[in-house]
Amino acid sequence: MGNVRRVPTSTIEPPADAEAPRRHPKAPGPGERTREHHSQCRGCADVPGSLRIRSWVEDDGVSVRSRFDVLDEHQGGPGLLHGGLLMTAFDDALGTAHTQVVRAAVTARMETDFRRPVPVGTTLWLRSRVDAVVGRKVYTSGVAYLGELDGEVAGTARALFVKVGAEHFLKHSRPEDLEALGASREVIEAARAAP
Numbered sequence: 001m002g003n004v005r006r007v008p009t010s011t012i013e014p015p016a017d018a019e020a021p022r023r024h025p026k027a028p029g030p031g032e033r034t035r036e037h038h039s040q041c042r043g044c045a046d047v048p049g050s051l052r053i054r055s056w057v058e059d060d061g062v063s064v065r066s067r068f069d070v071l072d073e074h075q076g077g078p079g080l081l082h083g084g085l086l087m088t089a090f091d092d093a094l095g096t097a098h099t100q101v102v103r104a105a106v107t108a109r110m111e112t113d114f115r116r117p118v119p120v121g122t123t124l125w126l127r128s129r130v131d132a133v134v135g136r137k138v139y140t141s142g143v144a145y146l147g148e149l150d151g152e153v154a155g156t157a158r159a160l161f162v163k164v165g166a167e168h169f170l171k172h173s174r175p176e177d178l179e180a181l182g183a184s185r186e187v188i189e190a191a192r193a194a195p
């Protein structure tokens with residue numbers, strides 16, 4: 001584990017005095033459907049292999065509700081949702097909540113409590129929100145309900161997202177994907193050459 005950077009383990013909890021988050025002016029408004037993260041996102045885009053999670057903005061303009069229909073292809077145990085896919089659903093839903101408040105951030109740390117098994121055929125409803133933004137750190141939390149919003153709790157999660165700029169993707173994404181989004185080869189190479 002020699003080269004793995006160590007991070008503090010208690011940093012997923014927002015500071016008590018953090019300011020309440022406000023909706024980003026370019027984010028969709030209350031009642032509107034949120035945008036997919038990316039046309040190939042395995043959480044929310046309409047592509048093969050995606051969980052096809054759909055999300056809508058709540059009345060406060062900041063939190064979101066999300067729908068995930070659990071299908072045969074999502075099994076872990078017999079007839080039951082795979083735990084990693086519940087985490088994927090949370091990552092996507094919490095990652096949608098953060099886009100209501102900040103332009104772009106990536107998951108740095110996530111914690112999930114699995115409370116109830118989720119049978120295939122269930123519609124999971126998730127409520128997700130940003131609890132606080134402190135500098136680059138975006139603290140989020142969410143709940144997944146079986147069958148209906150505010151029904152039986154299937155799981156809960158908290159995640160810390162860290163704000164990133166375009167250079168994060170220019171440096172790390174595949175060049176062909178960046179070019180498909182309109183980035184030039186020169187811009188990509190310059191970002192990769194930067195320290």
Ligand SMILES: CCCCCCCCCC(=O)SCCNC(=O)CCNC(=O)[C@H](O)C(C)(C)COP(=O)(O)OP(=O)(O)OC[C@H]1O[C@@H](n2cnc3c(N)ncnc32)[C@H](O)[C@@H]1OP(=O)(O)O
Pocket residue numbers: 007008011012037091092095103104105106107108109135136137160162164
């Ligand atoms: C266009 C929108 C795209 C949105 C996509 C959302 C889709 C769904 C969510 C995803 O799937 S995101 C993909 C999965 N996540 C990643 O690939 C992230 C991989 N990790 C990184 O790229 C970097 O580690 C990261 C950008 C998160 C942080 O690196 P940096 O060098 O930019 O920041 P730095 O290490 O200086 O940390 C900044 C702060 O965050 C804190 N931090 C970073 N990682 C942490 C961690 N793991 N746990 C706790 N705290 C952490 C760190 O302590 C520090 O706190 P302070 O400001 O108080 O000093």
